[in-house]
Amino acid sequence: MAEQNKNERKIVIPGEVIAEGDDFLPGEGTEKKQGKIVANKFGLAEEYNKLVKVISLSGVYEPRRGNVVIGKVENVTFNGWVIDIDAAENAFLPLTEVPRFVKKDEIEEVMNIGDMAVVKIWNINKRGIDLSLKSRGLGKIEDGMIVRINPNKVPRVIGKEGSMVNLIKNETGCNITVGQNGLIWIKGDKIESELLAKRAILFVAEKSFVSGLTEKIEKWFEGEKK
Amino acid sequence: MSKEFKRPDGRKVDEIREMKAKVGIVPNADGSAMFQFGDTIAIAAVYGPKKMHPQHLQNPEKGTLRCNYNMMSFSVTDRIRPGPSRRSTEISKIIEWALEPIVMIDKYKNMVIDVHINIPQANASTRCAGINAAAMALAHAGIPMKDLVSSVSIGKLDKQLVVDLNKKEEDWEEGEGATDIPITFTNDGKMTHIQLDGKINTKQLNEAVELARKACKEIYEVQKKALKEIGE
Amino acid sequence: MDKELTISNLTGNKIKKYLAEGKRFDNRKPDEFREIVIETGISKNAEGSAKVKVGKTEVWVGIKMNVAEPYPDSLDKGNLMVTAELLPLSSPRFESGPPRFPAIELGRLTDRAIRESKFIDFKKLCIKEGEKVWTVFIDIYSINDDGNLLDAAVLGTIAALKDAKIPKYDKKEEKVLFGEWTKDKLPLSKEIPISITAYKVGDKFIVDPTRDEEDISETRVTVGSSNGVISSMQKGESQELEVAEFKEILELITKVERNIFKKLEKL
Numbered sequence: 001m002a003e004q005n006k007n008e009r010k011i012v013i014p015g016e017v018i019a020e021g022d023d024f025l026p027g028e029g030t031e032k033k034q035g036k037i038v039a040n041k042f043g044l045a046e047e048y049n050k051l052v053k054v055i056s057l058s059g060v061y062e063p064r065r066g067n068v069v070i071g072k073v074e075n076v077t078f079n080g081w082v083i084d085i086d087a088a089e090n091a092f093l094p095l096t097e098v099p100r101f102v103k104k105d106e107i108e109e110v111m112n113i114g115d116m117a118v119v120k121i122w123n124i125n126k127r128g129i130d131l132s133l134k135s136r137g138l139g140k141i142e143d144g145m146i147v148r149i150n151p152n153k154v155p156r157v158i159g160k161e162g163s164m165v166n167l168i169k170n171e172t173g174c175n176i177t178v179g180q181n182g183l184i185w186i187k188g189d190k191i192e193s194e195l196l197a198k199r200a201i202l203f204v205a206e207k208s209f210v211s212g213l214t215e216k217i218e219k220w221f222e223g224e225k226k
Numbered sequence: 227m228s229k230e231f232k233r234p235d236g237r238k239v240d241e242i243r244e245m246k247a248k249v250g251i252v253p254n255a256d257g258s259a260m261f262q263f264g265d266t267i268a269i270a271a272v273y274g275p276k277k278m279h280p281q282h283l284q285n286p287e288k289g290t291l292r293c294n295y296n297m298m299s300f301s302v303t304d305r306i307r308p309g310p311s312r313r314s315t316e317i318s319k320i321i322e323w324a325l326e327p328i329v330m331i332d333k334y335k336n337m338v339i340d341v342h343i344n345i346p347q348a349n350a351s352t353r354c355a356g357i358n359a360a361a362m363a364l365a366h367a368g369i370p371m372k373d374l375v376s377s378v379s380i381g382k383l384d385k386q387l388v389v390d391l392n393k394k395e396e397d398w399e400e401g402e403g404a405t406d407i408p409i410t411f412t413n414d415g416k417m418t419h420i421q422l423d424g425k426i427n428t429k430q431l432n433e434a435v436e437l438a439r440k441a442c443k444e445i446y447e448v449q450k451k452a453l454k455e456i457g458e
Numbered sequence: 459m460d461k462e463l464t465i466s467n468l469t470g471n472k473i474k475k476y477l478a479e480g481k482r483f484d485n486r487k488p489d490e491f492r493e494i495v496i497e498t499g500i501s502k503n504a505e506g507s508a509k510v511k512v513g514k515t516e517v518w519v520g521i522k523m524n525v526a527e528p529y530p531d532s533l534d535k536g537n538l539m540v541t542a543e544l545l546p547l548s549s550p551r552f553e554s555g556p557p558r559f560p561a562i563e564l565g566r567l568t569d570r571a572i573r574e575s576k577f578i579d580f581k582k583l584c585i586k587e588g589e590k591v592w593t594v595f596i597d598i599y600s601i602n603d604d605g606n607l608l609d610a611a612v613l614g615t616i617a618a619l620k621d622a623k624i625p626k627y628d629k630k631e632e633k634v635l636f637g638e639w640t641k642d643k644l645p646l647s648k649e650i651p652i653s654i655t656a657y658k659v660g661d662k663f664i665v666d667p668t669r670d671e672e673d674i675s676e677t678r679v680t681v682g683s684s685n686g687v688i689s690s691m692q693k694g695e696s697q698e699l700e701v702a703e704f705k706e707i708l709e710l711i712t713k714v715e716r717n718i719f720k721k722l723e724k725l
C-alpha cells in the first residue's frame with residue numbers, strides 16, 4: 001500500500017481492508033478495526049503519509065461553512081429567500097446579507113421563486129443553514145446554463161489547483177463557476193459553447209473513477225472539435 | 227451428505243445458480259443495482275439521504291432506512307395483482323432489518339434513505355436477491371456502511387440440505403417436503419437476517435447456517451466485482 | 459436538488475430560446491426521437507414481455523393472460539386490462555402508494571391506443587361465448603424516467619404483445635395451465651398501431667422530450683393511429699391550443715410516425 005502509485009488509486013467497497021499495520025491512520029471514509037484500516041464508503045482509496053482515506057464518488061452533499069454553492073430560490077419571505085442548495089436543510093438568505101439595500105416590497109424583483117444564485121454558506125447551526133451574498137462572485141444568475149453533477153465529483157471537475165476546470169474554460173471559452181454542492185454555472189457567448197462545456201463536465205464526472213483523466217479529456221476535446 | 231442427491235436442475239447440493247450483478251442500472255437513482263440468481267432477477271434503487279416526509283416519521287436522533295419490496299405482476303406464472311400485499315409489506319420490513327446493521331446513518335438526523343426493490347422475474351429466493359441488490363445499491367449511493375451483506379436461501383428437501391432454492395425445490399413434496407431458510411450475513415460473519423418455514427432439527431439447522439456462511443462468501447465476491455467494475 | 463429534479467427558470471428559458479432556433483440541447487431536431495432500443499422476452503414467466511429504452515427513459519411491459527367471464531356487452535370477445543405503475547425506483551418524484559393520476563393516465567392512454575386501433579382481435583380470444591373468454595393483462599412499469607414515458611409505454615406494450623404466446627388451457631378442468639404455453643401467438647392485426655405525443659415547449663412543438671423539456675411543456679397531444687387512420691387522441695395539461703397549432707401537431711406526428719413505424723416493423 002505504501003508504494004502505491006497515485007495514478008492507481010484502488011476502488012474499495014465498504015468493509016474492505018485497505019491497509020494493515022499500526023502506523024496507518026484512519027482518515028475520512030475509513031475506520032480502524034483490530035489494526036486494520038477498513039473502508040466505510042464506496043470510493044477510491046488513497047494513502048498519503050500513512051493517512052488512509054476513501055474519496056467518495058457518490059453520496060449526498062454535506063454543507064460546510066465557507067462553501068460557495070449554487071441554489072434555487074424555493075420561497076420568498078418578508079425578510080429574505082429560502083434557497084434549496086441540495087442539502088437536507090433548506091438554506092436561508094436574509095435581506096441583511098445582500099450587498100445593497102433592498103426594500104421589502106421589491107424582494108421578488110431582486111430574486112423570485114425559480115431563480116438561481118451563487119451564494120456562500122456563512123453559518124450552519126441547529127436551525128439551519130445561513131447564506132450570504134456579501135462576497136465577490138456571488139449573486140443572482142442572470143444567464144447561462146446550470147449543470148448538475150454528484151457533489152463528490154466536484155474536486156475532480158475542479159482538478160489539482162483548478163487545472164481541469166481551467167482546461168474546460170480554455171477549450172470552450174466559457175466562464176465556469178463550480179458550486180461545492182455539485183451545481184455548476186456555465187456562461188459562454190453561444191449556446192453551443194455552453195453545451196460543449198456541459199458535455200465536457202459530464203464526461204469528467206462520469207469518468208471520475210478512471211486514471212489519466214486529463215489526457216482523456218484533451219483527446220475528447222480534439223474529437224469534439226472536428 | 228451421502229450419495230449424490232438429484233436436484234431438479236442437476237446442481238450439486240451446495241451449488242448456487244449462475245449469478246449476475248450490475249451496478250448503476252437506474253440513472254435517476256443515487257445508487258442502483260441488479261442481482262440475479264439463475265432466473266430470479268432483483269433490481270434495487272436507493273434515493274437519499276434526504277429530508278424525511280411525512281414529518282411525523284422524522285427521527286431527530288438518527289437517520290431512517292426505509293425499504294420497499296414488491297414483485298412485478300408478470301414476474302410469476304400466476305399474475306400478481308399490482309400493489310402491496312401483506313407478504314410484500316412483511317418482506318419489506320425483513321429486508322430493512324437485514325440491511326440496517328451495516329448502514330451508518332446516525333448522523334443523518336431527520337433524514338431518510340429509501341431503498342426500492344422490484345422483482346421483474348421470479349424463481350424463488352426473491353428476497354435474497356433483493357437484499358443482495360440493495361446492498362450494492364446502498365454502497366453505490368455512497369451511504370456510509372460498515373460492510374456489505376449477502377443473502378442466500380438454504381433448503382432442506384426431504385432430509386437433504388441444499389443451497390439456493392429454486393421454485394421447484396420450494397414446492398418439494400417428497401418425504402419431509404421442503405424447508406426454506408433464507409439467511410443474510412455480513413462479510414465478516416454476522417447474521418443480520420434468518421427466517422424458516424418447514425421442519426428441521428437443531429443439528430441440521432446448524433449445518434444449514436454453516437452452508438449459508440460459505441455461500442454468502444461466494445455471493446460477496448460477485449457483489450464486490452460488480453461494484454469494482456463500475457463504469458466499465 | 460429539490461430532490462424532485464425540477465429545473466430552474468434559467469434552464470427552462472434557455473431550452474425555449476434554443477428551440478425557437480429549431481435546436482435542442484442534445485442536438486436533436488424537434489421531430490427526432492432519441493435512440494430507441496427494444497428487447498423482448500425479458501421476463502420468462504410472462505406470456506410476453508419487453509424492455510424499451512428511449513434515450514435514458516426505460517419501461518418494462520409484461521403480458522399475462524387468464525380466463526374469465528366476458529363483459530355483458532361483449533359476450534363473444536376477450537377482455538383487456540391495462541395497468542401502469544410509476545415505480546418510486548424510477549424517479550425521486552414518484553412515491554410509494556396507490557397509483558396517482560399520472561400512472562392512471564399512462565395506463566388509460568395506452569389502453570386507448572391498443573383498444574381503439576383494434577390491434578388485438580378479441581373475437582378470436584373467445585373460448586365459449588357468454589361463458590369463457592381470455593383476458594389480456596398489460597402491466598407497465600417505469601424503470602427510469604427521463605421524459606416521454608407515455609410513448610415509451612406504448613412502444614413497450616406493442617413489442618410485448620407481439621412477443622406473447624397464449625398459455626395452455628385445460629378445457630376439461632376449465633383452468634389455465636400457467637407456466638405452459640402453446641405455440642400460438644396473440645391474434646394481432648398486421649397493422650401495428652403507433653402512439654406519438656407532441657409536446658408544446660414555448661411556441662414550438664417537439665416529440666420525445668427529455669425530463670427537462672417535458673417539465674416546461676405546457677400542453678401535449680397524444681395521437682394513436684394505425685395504417686394512417688387516427689383511432690385515439692387526447693390533449694393533456696392545461697394550456698389552450700389554436701387550431702393552426704393543432705394542425706401543426708398533426709403534421710408533426712404524421713411525419714414522426716413513419717420513422718417510428720420502421721422501428722416497430724422489425725420486431
